[in-house]
Amino acid sequence: MKYVLKTGGMAVLAMLSILSCKQTVRELNPAVTPVSTLTAPANNASVKLEPSTPASVQFKWEPTQAIEGVLYEVAFDKTDGDFSKPFYKTVSDGLGVQPQLTLSHNDLKKIAALGGIGASSTGSVKWTVLASVAFNRQAGTSTRVLTMTRPAGFTELPDSLYLTGTATEGGDDVTKGIRLKKVEDGIFEVYTSLKGGTYRLTDRLTGTGKSYYIANDTIREGTSRTTLTGPAKTYRLRYDFNVASTQATEIQSIGLFMSAYNKEIGTLTYAGNGTWTAASIPVEFYPFSWGRDERYKFAVHTATGTEYMGSSNVNNNSPAGAPASYFYLQPVSNSQWDNTYKFDPSADLKKVKVDLFLRATAPYSHQVTVLK
Template identity: 55%
Template sequence: MKKSLVYFSVALLALFTITSCTKEVRDLDTSLTPVGRLSAPTDLSAIKLEPATGADLVFEWTAAQTADSGLILYELVFDKADGNFSNPIYRTVSDGSGVETRASLTQKDLNKVAALAGVESSSAGRVKWAVMASKGTNALLSAETRTLQVERPAGFAIVPATLYLYGTATEAGNDITKAIPLKKVEEGVYELYTSLQPGSYLLTEKPEAGAAQYFVDATGMIRAGTTAPALNEAKKVYRLRFDFNVATTSATEIQGLGLFMSAYNTEIGQLTYVGNSTWEAARIPVEFFQFSWGRDERYKFILRTATGNEYMGSQNANNVQPAGQPRSYFSLVPVSNNQWDNTYKFDPAADRKDVKVSVSFKADGPYTHTITVL
């Protein structure tokens, strides 16, 4: 009997608890009044975009209203000049993860917005902006919309994530699936050491049909498309650089690559370009220099270009002998012409011997080199 009373009491308590909780449940109040006024920037503000250096643009507005003072989230939305925001071309949450009545937008992102609105590079056009306020499932566009007059710089608002080179003028030939990858040296900037011969070349974001493609016009500007002009110069080796941020290119002719020995302050041998971003020397005699304190084995490389000499060496100002060192020991980076700094050391076995030297500027990893004692 006592046990039955206990079970009955527990059941009654549970029923009371459920009934009490049910009484506390209320419908979510999603009532909302949209943002009424946009504060900044002013309507038809003119902005000359400088994505690399320009300050962020701050958009501000008055708060939307709700009956219960609940949480309101905001999105800054953009559309084409003739759009109605039914399908915004770009949207981003406001500062403070969407709760503040302001949004800071970089000029780089605003450049993307302008491109999405159909404003071409090196030209001016208009984009519209508004604010979307939301509470729960209720989202309302601001009562006011405004227009910005933007002037885009040269360059691409959306740069390719990767870049490849192919065409009749290249080592890859005209098969896009065999296109040569370029090294990304910074955001939107790509580099490749390669040879070019008479013919034409194209750049592609991916080595496959249907990928975005680009060409370099007669003025050296990068353009979207495939109407590449012909190259008529004899075959030469270049360092090609493509900057999509400003749509410019440079082609520096590489006239030679030498093995520079510090103690002699001169080259002790020349490497030959063999293709695939690689230079080699089958045999270079090496003899360490005798100082009073011992024999000196330091070296780096001279890159001879049409515009002057450049030096490639170690990322370390001073180095130890190579035995037991990681692969990064042999990485090549641009260095100064200081006779002694940023050099490597030959294996002691190389003294009074010949060495085989290979230098790789391939894009699939750090620029590097190997020394093999013969």
């Protein structure tokens, strides 16, 4: 009997719970009025796009009179379009809730391209706001024109890049192409040598990848090749697809700079595959009154001047037991003492072998081996 009463009580409670839940359910009111007032940017505003910067543009409007649950989308169309088939749509900030949309210049570059504005060209698109609740969508009653100037960059940026051709270290076999390091979106660099011959860039080593070539210091898409003449030289090549620009810096040599002497105590020469090496450099720590100083970094001699590479840390301890990251390299200032490494204590009054690795497949780094 007690079991029946207990079960029955539980059933009553469950029914009350269900009825209580049903009382909280109400239908969504789908009524929504169109957005009628756009506030920013101004009509016929002009923007010079700089996609490699963090610059952005905010699109703003007065909220609609929808009761609740409104979703905003900004639609873009050509200036003679009627938004029946906009070429681009995206929800507003806050997953479509806020009456504003923030678009980076890189996003706007893509929108400009979809709207028919070519690289290194100026053109206009039209925009409005769509407001929806459930399946009820209302196009805005107001539109504005935005004029954009695109730089000489690419809309679709490669995610990987390789150098191939008779002028390269890998030769004309594309499967042996030289990989470039991706340093930022659309920006690649490589330390390598080039000789007389031809070369091109590709985003794949196999299959039907896209090809690029250099003409008048500008990156262009196509199967043409760039031709070089003269003896082999070592370079730092840098390609920026955001603005279609290229930079070639000749690396003449790399010196081992010892801080206490304020001079280079040895020279590394290029050995291929992004590697510089010195087989034997005599090392003698500098004798100060407080002890012997062992700090060093690297001087990179280019055709345009001397640059320095060293540690990300301003000051370092002994490398004994240090992780591999201790030896990582990055561009640093010409300060005599800052961003230096320390030799292993056993290197004092010995000779060392030094290898410097500027390869795309791993962090830029170096290795010092004390010779017996």
